Amino acid sequence: MTTLQAEQATENLPHEPEKATLEGRNKILGFWLFLAGEAVLFGTLFATFLTLRNQVADGPSASELFSLPITAVATLILLVSSLTSVFAIQAMHRADKKSLLTWLTVTVVLGFSFLCLEIYEFYEYVVHYGYGMTTSAFSSAFYTLVGFHGAHVIFGICWISLLIGQVAKKGLTVVTAPKVYVSAMYWHFVDVVWVFVFTVVYLLGKVVG
Amino acid sequence: MDWLTTVDHKKIATLYLIAGGFFFGIGGIEALLIRVQLWKPMNTFLNAQQFNELITMHGTTMIFLGVMPIIFAIMNAVIPLQIGARDVAFPFLNSLGFWTFLFGGLLLNLSWFMGGAPDGGWTAYAPLSSTTYSTTHGVDFYTIGLQIAGLGTLIGGINFLATIITMRAPGMSFMRMPMFTWTTFVTSAMILFAFPAITVGLVLLSFDRILGANFFNVEGGGNPVLWQHIFWIFGHPEVYILILPAFGIISEVVSTFSRKRLFGYSSMVFATILIAFLGFMVWAHHMFTTGMGPVANALFAIATMLIAVPTGIKIFNWLFTMWGGQITFNTANLFAVGFIPTFVMGGVTGVMLGSAPADYQFHDTYFVVAHFHYVIVGGLVLGLFSGLHYWWPKMFGRVLNETLGKIEFWTFIIGFHLTFFLQHFLGLIGMQRRVYTYLPNQGFDMMNVLSTIGAFLMGVGVIVFLINIYITARQPAGVENDPWEDGRTLEWSIPSPPPEYNFKQLPLVRGLDAYWKEKMAGHKEMTPAEPVGPIHMPSPTIIPFVMSVGLFIAGLGFMFTTDDFGNSFLNFMFNKYIVVIIGLGITFGSMIVHSLNDDPGWHIEPEEQGGKGVEA
Numbered sequence: 165m166t167t168l169q170a171e172q173a174t175e176n177l178p179h180e181p182e183k184a185t186l187e188g189r190n191k192i193l194g195f196w197l198f199l200a201g202e203a204v205l206f207g208t209l210f211a212t213f214l215t216l217r218n219q220v221a222d223g224p225s226a227s228e229l230f231s232l233p234i235t236a237v238a239t240l241i242l243l244v245s246s247l248t249s250v251f252a253i254q255a256m257h258r259a260d261k262k263s264l265l266t267w268l269t270v271t272v273v274l275g276f277s278f279l280c281l282e283i284y285e286f287y288e289y290v291v292h293y294g295y296g297m298t299t300s301a302f303s304s305a306f307y308t309l310v311g312f313h314g315a316h317v318i319f320g321i322c323w324i325s326l327l328i329g330q331v332a333k334k335g336l337t338v339v340t341a342p343k344v345y346v347s348a349m350y351w352h353f354v355d356v357v358w359v360f361v362f363t364v365v366y367l368l369g370k371v372v373g
Numbered sequence: 374m375d376w377l378t379t380v381d382h383k384k385i386a387t388l389y390l391i392a393g394g395f396f397f398g399i400g401g402i403e404a405l406l407i408r409v410q411l412w413k414p415m416n417t418f419l420n421a422q423q424f425n426e427l428i429t430m431h432g433t434t435m436i437f438l439g440v441m442p443i444i445f446a447i448m449n450a451v452i453p454l455q456i457g458a459r460d461v462a463f464p465f466l467n468s469l470g471f472w473t474f475l476f477g478g479l480l481l482n483l484s485w486f487m488g489g490a491p492d493g494g495w496t497a498y499a500p501l502s503s504t505t506y507s508t509t510h511g512v513d514f515y516t517i518g519l520q521i522a523g524l525g526t527l528i529g530g531i532n533f534l535a536t537i538i539t540m541r542a543p544g545m546s547f548m549r550m551p552m553f554t555w556t557t558f559v560t561s562a563m564i565l566f567a568f569p570a571i572t573v574g575l576v577l578l579s580f581d582r583i584l585g586a587n588f589f590n591v592e593g594g595g596n597p598v599l600w601q602h603i604f605w606i607f608g609h610p611e612v613y614i615l616i617l618p619a620f621g622i623i624s625e626v627v628s629t630f631s632r633k634r635l636f637g638y639s640s641m642v643f644a645t646i647l648i649a650f651l652g653f654m655v656w657a658h659h660m661f662t663t664g665m666g667p668v669a670n671a672l673f674a675i676a677t678m679l680i681a682v683p684t685g686i687k688i689f690n691w692l693f694t695m696w697g698g699q700i701t702f703n704t705a706n707l708f709a710v711g712f713i714p715t716f717v718m719g720g721v722t723g724v725m726l727g728s729a730p731a732d733y734q735f736h737d738t739y740f741v742v743a744h745f746h747y748v749i750v751g752g753l754v755l756g757l758f759s760g761l762h763y764w765w766p767k768m769f770g771r772v773l774n775e776t777l778g779k780i781e782f783w784t785f786i787i788g789f790h791l792t793f794f795l796q797h798f799l800g801l802i803g804m805q806r807r808v809y810t811y812l813p814n815q816g817f818d819m820m821n822v823l824s825t826i827g828a829f830l831m832g833v834g835v836i837v838f839l840i841n842i843y844i845t846a847r848q849p850a851g852v853e854n855d856p857w858e859d860g861r862t863l864e865w866s867i868p869s870p871p872p873e874y875n876f877k878q879l880p881l882v883r884g885l886d887a888y889w890k891e892k893m894a895g896h897k898e899m900t901p902a903e904p905v906g907p908i909h910m911p912s913p914t915i916i917p918f919v920m921s922v923g924l925f926i927a928g929l930g931f932m933f934t935t936d937d938f939g940n941s942f943l944n945f946m947f948n949k950y951i952v953v954i955i956g957l958g959i960t961f962g963s964m965i966v967h968s969l970n971d972d973p974g975w976h977i978e979p980e981e982q983g984g985k986g987v988e989a
Contacts, residue, residue, distance in 0.1 A: 186539070190462045194535045197565060201527060205569035208603060212577065212588065219594025221587070297584050301594035304586035308577065326965060339971045 177259045181341035188342035195346045199353050206357050209312055210364055213305040217369065221300035224293055226369025231285075235366045238281040239358065242317075245274035246355040249348045256344055261336045264344070268328050271351065275321045282314050306365065313361055316354045323347055378913035380464035381873060385471050386450035386768065392475050393442030399482065400434035401835060403427050405828055408792075412825035414813035424809035425492035426511065430485075432495025433515065436611070437522055438478040440753055444618045445470075445529055447760050448557050450768045452533060454864035454871060455551045457542025457880045457887075462535035464911040465967070470528035472921035477522025480928055484514035491515035494807060496604055497578065499589030499597040504582050510932055516579040517928040521921070523568050523575070530564030533557055542863065543902040544882035548642070551862040551886075552628075552635055555642055556621030559649045563614045566653065571607035574600065583934060598663055605656035613652035615749060616716075617645060619756025620687055623709045626763050627691050629859050630706040631698025634886055637690040644683035651680045661732045670729040677727035684720055688713060701859075704778030708759035711786050715755060719747030722797065737807065740800025746793045750831075758785070758838070763857075770850035770870045777841040781834045788830025795820040795827075861886040866899045874908045877901075877982050907976040914972070920963045927956025 178184040182192065217226065252267035286307075289295040297307050324347050331340050379385065407427050410419040419427065453461055461467050484490045489509035493502035502512045537558045541550070550558070578600070580586035587593025589600050628635040635641060655677040661670050691713055700706070722744040726732050735741055758781075766772045800806075804817050811817055855865040863880060864871075866888045878901030884890045891899055930952025938944050946952050 190535055190539055193539060194463060194466075194531055197531045197534050201531070201565050201569045204566050205573055208570045208573040208606075212573070212599065212603070215596060215599055216588070216594065219587075219596070221592075221594040297580070297586050298593070299587075301587040301590070301596070304577075304580065304588050304593070304595070308580060308586070308588075326968065330969065334971075343968070 177336060177341075178338070180257065181259075181336065181338050182256075182345035184338045184341070188338060188345075191342045191346055192349075195349055199349065202353065206309075206312070206360070209309045210360065213309045213365065216301040216305040217365075219301035221302075223299035223303055224295055225302070226306075226365075229289060229293060229295065230366050230370045232366060232370050234281060234285060235362060238278050238285075239362045241274050241278045241281070242355050242358050245271045245278070246352050248274065249351045253345060253348050256336065256341060259336060261331065264336065265328055265332060268324055268331075268344070272321055272324050272328070275317055275324075275351075279314065279317050279321065282310070282317075310361060310365065313354070313357055316357070320347070320351050320354055324351070375913075377918050378468075378915045380460075380468045380911050380913055382449045382453050382461050382464070382467060383768070383871065383873075385467050386446045386448075388471055389442045389446035389449060389474075392471075392478070393439060393446055396434055396438035396478055396482075397440070397443065398835075400431055400439045401832060403431040403434065405832055407431060408825040408828040410809065411811075411821050413822070414811050414815075414818055416810055419809065421809045422489075422492060425494075425807075426490040428807060429491045429493060429495055429497075429511075429515070430482075433481065433491070433519070434478075436495070436615070436749075437519060437526075438474075438481070440615060440749070440757065441526060442474060443757050443761075444560075444615070444753075445474075445526075447622070447757070447764060448529075448533060448618065451764055451864060452536065452554055452557055453540070454767070454867065454875060455554045455862050456537060456540060456545060457863045457876060457882065458536065458540035459875050459879075459908060460540075460911065461532050462540055463532050465914065465917065466528050466532050468914070469917035469920060470525040470532065472525070472917045473528070473924060474522045474525035476921040476925040477518045477520070477525065477928075480521060480925055481514050481518030484511050484518075487514075496608070497600075498604075499578070499581075499595075499600040500591070502578060502582075502600075503589060513579065513582060513932040516575045516582070517932055520572065520575045520579075521924050521928055523572060524924075526564055527568045527572075530561040530568070533561040534565065537561075542876075542879050542882050545887070548639065549882055549885045549887070552624035552638070552641055553618070553621035556617040556624075556645055559645050560614050560617045563610050563617075563649050563652065567607045567610035567614065570603055574603035574607065577603070579931070583931065598660070601660050601663060602656070605659045606653075609656040609659065610649075610652045612745075612748065613648055615753050616756075617648065619712070619753045619760075620645065622756045622760035622763070623691060623712055624694075625862070626705050626709040626759050627694050628886075629763070629857060629861055630701045630703065630709075631695050632859050633694055633698040634861070634889075635690065636693035636696075637686070638885060640686055641690055644686045647683040648680060651676060651683070655680065655727075658727055658729075658732075661729045662736050667729075674727055674729045678724055681720060681724055688717060703762075703775060704773065704782055705759050705762035707779065707782045708755050708762065711782065712752065712755040712759065715747060715751035715786070715789070719744060719751055722747065735800060737805055738800035739796040739804045739806055742806050743793045743796035743800060746796070750789055750793070755786070758782075764864075765845075766852045766856040767864055767869045767871070769846070770852055771845045771848060772852055772856055773845050774841050777837055777844070781837040781841065783834075784830050784837060785834030788827045788832075788834060791827025791830060792824050793827070795824050799824075855888075861889040863887050863899070866891075872982075874910065874977055874982070877908075878905060879903050905979045905982070907978050908982070909974055909976055911974045912972050914967070916963045916967045920960045923956045923959030923961075923963065925956070926959065927953045930954075930956055 182188050248267050248270045252264050252271060255263035255267055295303055297304055327343055327347055331344065334340055376384065376388065406419065407424070410416050410424055449467070453459070487510065489511045491497065491511035491514060493507050493512055497512060497515055500506060537554060577588040581588050581590060587595045589595045589597045591597065624635050624641060655673055657665060657669060657673040658677045726735055726741065726744055762773055762778055799817060799820050802816050804811060852869050854868055856869065866880065867876060880887065880899035881902040888899065930947060930950070933947045934950060936947060938947065
C-alpha cells in the first residue's frame with residue numbers, strides 16, 4: 165500500500181471504527197455479555213479453589229510448592245501485555261495500521277512468554293514434586309483454575325495472531341476493527357482474572373499459608 | 374440441506390420445536406415407564422438399575438432437552454417479531470446454539486445404546502455420580518452431553534439479550550416492550566449468570582471421573598457438598614429460567630383473549646426482575662438436610678418465601694386483567710386460565726417446602742415430586758401449550774383445530790391433577806421418591822394406580838395435540854395477519870407466516886401494545902419508521918453444524934480416554950486423545966474458517982419484497 169492509499173483509507177475510516185456499524189456494536193455488546201458469563205465461570209472456579217485450598221491430603225501444600233519470584237515476573241509480563249494492547253487500540257483509533265500490528269505482535273509475544281513461564285512452572289511441579297491432578301483436592305482445584313486461565317491465554321494468543329494476519333491482509337476496516345477491539349477486551353479480561361489468580365492462589369497460598 | 378444451513382430465526386424456531394418435541398416425547402415415554410413400574414407394589418416390570426436410569430434420564434431430558442428447547446422455539450419465533458426486528462443480533466450464533474443443543478442431546482441419549490444411561494439422579498449428586506458408585510459411562514454421557522447442550526443455551530441467552538437491547542423498533546422503549554419479551558430478556562440474563570456455574574460443575578465432575586481428580590472424592594480431600602452448592606446455584610435459577618417465559622406467555626394470552634391491556638404492566642415488569650434476583654439467593658433451600666446449620670437454613674428459608682410476594686403480584690394482575698374483560702375461552706386461553714390455579718398450588722407447596730423444619734419431613738418424599746411437577750408441568754408445560762396454540766397461526770399460517778384442542782386441554786389437565794395431586798398425599802404418608810418399588814398395604818396402593826392412570830391420560834392429551842398438528846398441517850395455509858382479531862403486539866401486524874425479512878419497513882411504535890393502539894386509532898397497519906429499501910440478510914452457513922459435530926466427536930473421545938478396547942488401534946485413538954484432538958480440530962478449524970471469511974450477506978431488493986410500500 166502506498167502512502168497515498170494509506171492516507172485515503174485513513175480519511176475513510178470513522179473515528180471509532182469498531183462502533184461504526186450495527187454489527188460492530190452488536191459484537192461489542194455481545195462480547196460484554198459473554199465476559200459477564202466468563203466472570204461467573206471463573207467465580208465458580210475461585211469458589212471451588214477457596215473451598216479446597218487446604219485439602220492437601222498427602223500431597224504438598226501451597227507454601228511448599230509455590231515460588232513467588234516466577235509468578236511475580238509472569239504477572240508483570242501479563243500486565244504489561246494489557247498495556248500494549250491498549251496501545252494497539254489507540255493506534256487503531258489513529259488509523260495507524262502499522263503501529264497497530266506492531267503493538268498486537270508485542271502483546272502476543274508477551275502473552276507467549278507468560279505461557280512459557282506457566283508451562284515451566286507446571287513442569288516443575290509434576291516432575292520434581294510429583295504433584296499432579298490426582299494428588300489431592302487442592303491439586304485438582306489448582307490445576308483446574310490456573311489451567312483454565314492458561315487455556316484462555318492460549319486461545320487469546322491464537323486469536324490475536326490470526327487477527328494480525330487478517331488486518332495485515334485486509335487492512336483496517338469497519339469489519340476488522342470490531343474484531344480487534346473485542347480481542348483486546350478479551351485480553352484485558354484474561355489479565356484481570358490473572359490478578360485474582362495471583363492474589364488468591366499464590367499470595368494467599370505462600371504468604372498466609 | 375436448507376435446514377442444516379439456515380440462520381433465519383423462524384426456521385431455527387421450527388428446528389427447536391421439532392427437536393425439543395422429539396426429546397419431550399422420549400422424556401414422556403420414560404415417565405410412563407416409571408409410572409408403569411410404580412402402579413402396583415413389588416412390581417418387577419423394571420429392575421432397580423433400569424429404574425434409576427429412567428428417573429435420571431426423565432428429569433434430565435425433560436428439563437434440558439424437552440422444555441428448554443421448546444421455550445427457545447417460541448422465543449425464536451416470537452421475539453424478533455414482537456420487538457419489530459428483522460432478525461436476531463447474531464444469526465450465526467443462533468444457528469450454532471441450536472446445533473450444539475441437538476448434538477449434546479443426541480450424545481446424552483446415545484448412552485442408552487452404549488453401555489447404560491446415567492443413573493445418579495438428574496442432580497448427579499456426588500458421590501453417587503462418582504466412578505465408585507456409577508461404574509458405567511452413563512454419568513460421563515451426562516456431564517459431556519449436558520456440557521455441549523448447555524453451551525447452546527448460553528449462546529441463545531446472550532443472543533436474546535443483545536437482540537432485545539439493540540434491535541427494538543423505533544419508539545419501543547423498555548417500558549413499551551410486550552411482557553413476553555420482558556420475561557425473555559430477564560430469563561436470558563438469568564441463563565447468562567446461571568449456566569457458567571453448571572459448566573464448571575460438569576467440568577469438575579468429568580475431571581473427577583475421567584482424569585482422577587479429587588473435587589468430590591473425600592479420600593483425596595474433596596467435598597461432595599461442594600457439588601450440591603455448585604449444582605443448585607445453577608439449578609435453582611434454572612427453575613425460574615423455565616417458569617418466567619411461561620409467565621410471559623400467560624400475560625400475552627390472558628390479555629389478548631380478555632380484550633384488555635395487561636393489568637399492572639409496570640408491576641409485572643418489576644415482579645419479573647425481583648423474582649430473577651431472588652431466584653439466585655435461595656439455592657441452598659435444596660440443601661436444608663445437608664447440615665448447614667440453623668442460621669443458614671433460616672436465612673435461605675426466609676429468602677425463599679419472599680419469592681411468593683412478586684409471584685403473588687403476578688397472579689393477581691392476571692386475575693385483574695380478566696376482571697371485566699370480554700373473555701374468549703379458546704384452547705390457548707383455556708391453557709392460560711388453567712395455568713393460574715395450578716401454578717398457585719405449586720407455589721403454595723413451595724412455601725411449605727421452603728420452611729426448613731417442615732422440609733425435614735417432606736424431604737425426598739413424593740410431596741417434593743408433586744410440588745415440582747405442579748410448577749414445571751402445571752406451570753411451564755401448560756404455559757407452553759398455551760403459547761403454542763396462540764402463536765401456531767403466526768408460525769405456520771394455520772389455526773389449530775379448536776375441538777381437538779379442547780379435548781387435548783381437558784384430558785391433559787385432568788390427567789395432570791390425577792397424577793400429581795395424589796402424590797402430595799403419598800408423600801405426606803411417607804412414600805419415598807427415587808425408590809424403584811414399595812411394599813403393599815401401606816396405604817400407597819390405590820393412589821399409585823390412580824396416579825399411573827393420570828399419567829396415561831396426559832399422554833393421550835399430548836397425542837391429541839400431535840393429531841391436531843397433523844390434521845391442521847394437511848389443510849391449506851393462509852390465515853390473516855391477525856387471526857385472533859384481538860392481537861395487541863407487533864407480530865400480529867405482519868403476514869402469517871412472516872416473510873423472510875419479517876418487516877418490509879420497520880414499524881414506528883407509539884405505545885404499549887403497539888398494534889392494538891394503531892387499530893384503536895383506526896389504522897389497518899403500523900406506521901412505518903423508514904422508507905422501502907433493500908433489506909440486508911445474513912447468508913446461510915453450514916459452519917455451526919460442523920462445529921457442533923466436532924464437539925460431539927471430541928466429547929465422545931474424551932469420555933473413552935481411559936478405556937481398554939482390546940484393540941490396539943482403538944486404544945491408540947482414544948487413549949492418546951487423538952479423537953479429542955480431531956474433534957476439537959474440526960470445531961476450531963471451522964471457527965477459523967468462519968472468522969477469515971467475512972460474510973457480507975445479501976440484500977432483498979424492494980421489487981422482490983412484494984406488496985406496496987407505505988411512505989414513511
